[in-house]
Amino acid sequence: MSKKGFLLVLMQPPPAFEEEFNAWYDTEHVPERVAVEGFESGRRYVCIDGHPKYLAMYDMVHESALESESYMRVSGANFSPWTRRVTSRVRIYRSAGEQIFPGDEVTKATPRTTLLRFSGTPADLADTVVAGAKANFAGKANTAQLRVFAYPRDGAFDFLVMAGLHKPEEATLDVDAFGEAAPYLDLVNSYALY
Numbered sequence: 001m002s003k004k005g006f007l008l009v010l011m012q013p014p015p016a017f018e019e020e021f022n023a024w025y026d027t028e029h030v031p032e033r034v035a036v037e038g039f040e041s042g043r044r045y046v047c048i049d050g051h052p053k054y055l056a057m058y059d060m061v062h063e064s065a066l067e068s069e070s071y072m073r074v075s076g077a078n079f080s081p082w083t084r085r086v087t088s089r090v091r092i093y094r095s096a097g098e099q100i101f102p103g104d105e106v107t108k109a110t111p112r113t114t115l116l117r118f119s120g121t122p123a124d125l126a127d128t129v130v131a132g133a134k135a136n137f138a139g140k141a142n143t144a145q146l147r148v149f150a151y152p153r154d155g156a157f158d159f160l161v162m163a164g165l166h167k168p169e170e171a172t173l174d175v176d177a178f179g180e181a182a183p184y185l186d187l188v189n190s191y192a193l194y
Contacts, residue, residue: 003098004040004105005063006149007033008160010093012052017089024086025056032074033058038065041106043193045113050189052091055115057162059106063098095151095158101130108145109193110164114171117187118159118178125181126150129159132178137163142171159184168192 013021025044034042038061045055065071072078079087099105114137118129130148137143145164150157159181165171175182 002062003100003103005038005060005065005096005098007056007058007060007066007094007096008149008151008162009056009095010052011054011056012091013054013086014089017086021054021086021090024082025054028080028082029086030056032080036065036074037068037070038062043107043109045191046194048112048190048192050115050187052093054194055113055189055191057107063096066096095149095153095160097149097151099147100126100150100159101133101146101148105145105147107162108164110144110166111192112165112168113191113193114161114163114165115187115189115191116161116163116173116185118157118161118181118184119186120154120156121159121181121184123157125184126157126159128179128181129161132174132181133161133163135177136171136174137161142166142169 030042033039040059040061042058047053133146133148137146142165143163144166147162149160173188
């Protein structure tokens, strides 16, 4: 099975710039990205518990879509003037890689999404992160979708757990279920669809 790729971006615009930021994202950036060959979906979220305030999630047939000619036409040196303006004023965390669990799902539209990030984690803890994610979310009545992503960074990995939930509900996270990966957990956010 070929694993799907992902591009996940967390952004925090300054309050005075937020209206323009959202206009750019809605009218230019998301439509531009989902038109790229190999991109399957693009969804935006707003944080209701945690920080940064905005999350964008893009699913790709494969992570190599980020190296395609189609993507190169709208990225880097080819950013639009508006994209340059916005991204120069906004704090950004960008991660891209592959979906390691289950490997082949596209983001479902769910009323709430929980995002966990394990930063700078050794590669050999991938199965431990997946096991902890399953222990916390798999088979639970409120879980609509569970995925885990791997983003290689600086000789280690950021592992991202994304759990789509059927309804707003306080969930108690069992951090101990992540075993040796637990000390790398540095972000636990709750999001609603934007």
